[in-house]
Amino acid sequence: MSSPTVLLSNRQIGDVNRSRVLRALCDHGPLSRAELARLAGVPRATIGTIAQGLVDDGLLEQTDPVREAGRVGKPGRPLWFRVDAGLCAAVSFSADAVEAALVNARGDVLARVEVACTTASAATRTLVAAVLEGVRQVVVAAPAEVLGIGVAVPGVCDPATGSVVGSGPLPGAVGRHLSESLEEAFGLPVLVDNDARAQALGEKWFGDGRGVATFASVQTGAGLGVGLVLDGELYRGADGAVGELGHTVVQLDGETCHCGLTGCWETVATLRWLRREAAAAGLPGARSLDAAGLVALREGAAAHLLARYADHIAVGLATLVHLLGPSRLLLHGDVVGGGEVLRSLIADRLSARSLPHVRDDVEVVLSSLDQDAGLLGAAALVLSQRFALAA
Amino acid sequence: MSSPTVLLSNRQIGDVNRSRVLRALCDHGPLSRAELARLAGVPRATIGTIAQGLVDDGLLEQTDPVREAGRVGKPGRPLWFRVDAGLCAAVSFSADAVEAALVNARGDVLARVEVACTTASAATRTLVAAVLEGVRQVVVAAPAEVLGIGVAVPGVCDPATGSVVGSGPLPGAVGRHLSESLEEAFGLPVLVDNDARAQALGEKWFGDGRGVATFASVQTGAGLGVGLVLDGELYRGADGAVGELGHTVVQLDGETCHCGLTGCWETVATLRWLRREAAAAGLPGARSLDAAGLVALREGAAAHLLARYADHIAVGLATLVHLLGPSRLLLHGDVVGGGEVLRSLIADRLSARSLPHVRDDVEVVLSSLDQDAGLLGAAALVLSQRFALAA
DNA sequence: CGCACAATGTAATCTGCTGCTACAAATTCT
């Protein structure tokens, strides 16, 4: 409960500074020692020794000198992650498969497999077996040491213990079986976390969250979840049970949600709502409609429903903006299929539902990672644990 | 926009560790060197040198050895803030006065004055003059050097520049006049921030937020605001414009708020709403009713209204809990007058409006600082700036 | 071509701070 009162030692200062350098590289791309030094406001020699350690450890490499036109002096040799550095095994789940991948510190997916598995109904044994098989296949492909295994689970997780507290879409994952089995089988650190949080971390390392101090990563579609990066750190709250933006009340006397509460955001901004409304409006293919399909329809009733969908999404985003003031909102999942049309509708409605002084300070962005967001997020769990230790 | 990439140097590590020691003292009260060492997991000698520096600077003093029954060995000499250490001038505003105080690092109010001023209608010149007069009176009473001046403003502030962006209750404060005038008149650092945030900081240093890593401090009454302490740090967001919990939507098609948006939490959980409903229910003294009065009435219609008030308050709190999972909610303002009766009603409704896995992890607490929360918060602005530098 | 100039990267030394060990001081238990 209390803040732990840990002192900094000379030993740790090195680790912290190394991680700061790595973070700067993530945020800005390849940088020479001199550029890093300017960025950090320290003498070049200081960066030199730090960088040398990272190169010696096989983490970074010097690329060829880059000549820029009109620049005099010795050209810099930018530092960048080696292609075999920071290897992570990453696991995420789709409806009908367990996905596993080998990801490096650059965010390259070096290997990728899908193990068929109807995840929603799989028993724990089946699910664990599929995960073990997937990880095994990507780990044997690794060209160097694998740092750890990251697992992004759609559900409530306690990353401290590696246990899954509860999961609607993935009941078989509940408990510590996943993390225990993986650790036993591979002898590697296993990091289990909520998928929305992992996605946020993925955006921070590899996506549109790079270099952005404060942003929110919002998952849409079947459910609504959010991962928060505040002041440069992924926010996990007191225990892991946060980011339940989907179950905040947007309608005091609203309908009952599947969670048992009433008036949750999820009751008015998920695909379930969208399809019900589409059916009520007599739209074709209502039962399997999604944002992409709705945008494609374009005509009257569809346009009207799209506008309402955008408005309802914007309500929950406005809560985020008012409470936390992120400088960017990254959208994942269904709304990405709606493209720029839907994005701008949402941005407009968000603006209309926000106070004047916060209105212009937030960007609404569709995630460019999207399909890979889960896997990259799972990998980022490992990288963050390994490198980005907070001070 | 990007995280600033600052490296740690040997010089800073000392500052950080000194501030960690001070924070530990704030969180736990007077502690001997040995207790501090155990808390931090470092050798006693390390704490010894850090503490010696703080004692030499006149910040801490050694109290007399304390003998505890049944404890063998040399008794410890707890360290504690000197009564003249960490002096801050603090300013807050009530409806009819500017309040100023001299506060030390222990949270003692050493001097206190009120300068009459109808703050809501005062012109900038009048308001600034009243603030200067108040600060002057408490600063001359200071027994030692004053570290700075903290100002808690009910409105949107940008603490980085010291400017007030906008304020409904205090239009005269808008701009940089307050901070510029104070700085010029006294030659001291001036820190201006939103009152809800300042209150949260006050709770962290001196109140029920001590030792709690993650909590929210909620202001109730005329408006609804929130200050957040996340992972031990006051959260300020990208710019200062956060904590506008009062203008999150709790009713999709709700009534229009004074801010121009619709369905804001403020439309259903402020005194304005309470009094209107009380009048509609025919309660006596409806136009000046508050939580304390409502609890005193006790009978049927009043009890019913009280329950609805509690429920409506709980809706907004549930948003906080679902999104951020604080381990404690500190309530200020009107609801404090409702006492334990109202507190337990709110806690019950919050539980009913929360998901099962977050339900039991949050305490609802009435602030014990209450009346002094604003002033102590303003003082804490200065102390945090001066001592609690983040790593 | 040769030289001044500018920018990058590196080696040696200095400084600040924590970690460790040993020791003096103060108190209780036997």
Next chain:
DNA sequence: AGAATTTGTAGCAGCAGATTACATTGTGCG
């Protein structure tokens, strides 16, 4: 009174960034 226990302090070692000086590699000009 003496052993045991706990607290606070002094001295030395080790780590890591800061500083300074220097070698390296490029451009631009006469």
